[in-house]
Amino acid sequence: MKLQIVPARTGTLWVRQGLSTFMRQPMAFVALFFVFMAVVSIASQVPMVGGTLALVLLPSMTLALMAAAAHSAQAPQGKPPAGSVFLAALAAVKRDIGPLLVLGAMYAVGFLVVMAISALADGGQFAAVYLLGSPLTQEVAEQPGFQLAVWIAMALYIPLSLAFWHAPALMHWHGVPPVKSIFFSLVACMRNIGALTVFGVVWLGVFIAVGIGISLLTGLLMAVGAMGGGDGVGAIGSVVMIGGALVLAAMFFSSVWFSFRDSFSAD
Template identity: 75%
Template sequence: MKLNIVPARNGTLWVRLGLQAFFKQPLAFISLFFFFMAMVSIASQLPLIGGTLALVLLPTMTLGLMAASASTTVTPGVKPPAGSVFMAALRAVRQDLQPLLVLGAIYAGCFLLVMGISALADGGQFAGVYLLGRPLTREAAQQTDFQIALWIAMALYIPLSLAFWHAPALMHWHRVPPVKSIFFSLVACFRNIGALTVFGIVWLGVFIGAGIVISLITGLMVAIGAMGGGDAASAIGSVLMVGGALVMAAMFFSSIWFSFRDSFSED
C-alpha cells in the first residue's frame, strides 16, 4: 500500500465525482442511506446501550456507501444496475463485519471520551443534549460554559473524524487491521489536508446552496398553507426539508470513496 500526496484541487474533483456516482443511481444511494440510517436509529432505541451501539454501526454505514460508489466506477461510462450498487454495499459489509464492529467499538469509545472531556467545561449539559436528546433552551445555549464545551467537542472531533475517514476502506480494500487503519487514515488526512479542506469547503457551499433552495420551497409551501391551502402544504414543506437534508447526506457519503481512492494505491 502506498500513500499518495494529491494537490488541493483534488478536493473539488472528489465532490464532482461523488455527485456523478450518486446521479448514476440516485434511488439506490438514497435507499442505501435510509437503510443504514434505519439500522442506526433502531439500535439507538435499545435501552442502556442504544446510543453506544448506534456509534458502533457508523463505520459500517461509511463502508457500505463507499463500496456503492466504487461499484459505479467498475465500468467507466456505463450506468450500473441499481441492484448491483445495493448488493456491492451489502457484500462489503458482510465480508468485513467483524473488523467493522471492532473499528466501530473503538470509534464509540473515542467519541464518548470526547463528550466526557467536554463535560468538564459545563458539567455535561452539552453531552446530555447531544447524546441523550435532552431539551436545549436558549438560556442554556447562551451560557459560556455550554459554548466552551461545544467548541472543545468540535476541536476534538475533527482529528477523530480524520482518524476514521479512511479506516473502513483501508480494512476492506487493503486488509489493514483496525488499529493500524486508524493510524494510516490520520496520517493520510494530514498529508492531504489541503485537498480535504477544499473538499469540505466545496461541500459546505453545496449544502448552503441546496439549503437555500429547499428553504425557499418550504417557505412557499408554508405560505400557501397559511393562505388557505390547508395543512397539507405545510406538511409537504416539512417533509421536503427533512428529505432534502437526508438526500444531501447521501450525496456526501457517496463522495468519500474518491478521496480514499486517490490517497492510497497498491505498492
C-alpha cells in the same frame, strides 16, 4: 499499500466525481443511506446502550456507501442496476463485519472520551443534550460553559474524524487491521489536509446553497398552505426538507470513496 499526496485542488474533483457517481443511480444511493440510517436509528432506541450501539454501527454504514460508490464508478458507461449497488454495499459489510464492529467500538470509545472531556467545561450539559436528547433551552445554550464545551467537542472531534475517515476502506480494500487503519488514515488525512479542506469547503457551499433553496421552497409551500387554509401543503414542505437532507447526505457519502482512492494505491 502506498500513500499518495495530491494537490489541494483535488478536493473539488472529489466532489464532482461523487456527484457524477450519485447521479448514475440516485435512488439506489438514497435508499441505501435511508436503510442504514433506519438501522442506526433503531439501534439507538435500545435502552441504556442505544447511543453507543449507534456509534458502533457508523463505520459499517460508511463502508457500505463507499463500496456502493466504488461499484457505481467502476461500472461500464450508463446506469448500473440498482440491485447491484445494494449487493455491492451489503457484500462489503458482510465480508468485514468483525473488523468493522471492532473499529466501531473504537470509534464509540473515542467519541465518548471527547464528550467526557467537553463535560469538564459545563458539567456534562452539552453531552446530555447530544447523547441523551436532553432539552436544549435558550438559557442553557447561552451559558459560557455550554458554549465552551461545544467548541472543545468540535476541536477534539476533528482529529477523531480524520483518524476514522479512511479506516473502514483501508480494512476492506487493503486488509489493514483496525488499529493500523486508524493510524494510516490519520497520517493520510494530515498529508492531504489541503485537498480535504477544499473538499469540505466545497461541500459546505453545496449544503448552504441547497439548504437556502429548500428553505425558500418550503417557506413558499407553507405560505400557500396558510392562504389555502389547509395543512397538506405545509406537510409537503416538511417532506421536502427531510428528503433534501437525505439526498445531500447520500451525495456526500458517495464522494468519500474518491478521497480514499486517490490517497492510497496498491504497492
